[in-house]
Amino acid sequence: MKIRYDFVTNSSSTSFVIISDGEFNFKDFVEAVGVNRNSNFIDIYRGLFDAFRDDMAPAREFYEEHYASKYDTFEEFIEQYLWKSGKEVLPKVIAAEKQGKKVYIGSLSSDRDDTESFFCTDDFIIESDKIFIDAREDGW
């Protein structure tokens, strides 16, 4: 039997989908998230942007690489992997691909810092003409 003496915590991760018309960049992200560039809290959203950017991968490549053996099709993967919002997100993903937009998938983690940990426990949508982010897969 092992006994652990230091902190024992639960960690969590929240999957997200990003649809971006062109390159996913901070300027468009700030506009979509709804914060002024001179806000005292801009760093919080910079942290969120970085967390997205650091973990996002092209959705189809992600599927082929990690989940092709588990789900027969990409569509099935999106619907089931995103267990909360997959059915709602799938038509958006398919339409976005037809329009030549980029679709990414990834996850936020509760293990990195205060900021990412909070966003990992929240469920939210960020939307503008250029960006759509669905991060409702909050497993808390």
Added chain:
Amino acid sequence: MLLNYRYDESLLLINKNLTKELFLQKAGVTKGYAYEMFASMYDSIHSELINIKEEYTKYYSFEYPMLEAFLYKKLNVKWDHIKMVAKQMEKNPDCILYRKKDGYSHGHYGLTQFTFSDTMYKRVIKILLLKEK
């Protein structure tokens, strides 16, 4: 100023002129998720707040001769903390002292944690006291 005097119970100083609109304006959020997040943060901070002076005057002033005695004997706030609160109230005459019986009454545990995390604390408190220009 946020002071935890017991598990999940805290004292909080908030400027009497602070409104939700002003809080959002000071946070620099205008729409979308950032607006919703800070609106929710405001609601979480203000959830189930009790105005201590009103509570004391209405229910406990016959029992305790001074507010400080009420804080010390009824709420078990440490004497050092009471002195600290008094000092803060003197420095911030436009503020009202509240107590929060359940820090997580709003229901979003993560948001409450984040609001007063090391990352956010000073900035949020500045807005609550309306010290932010």
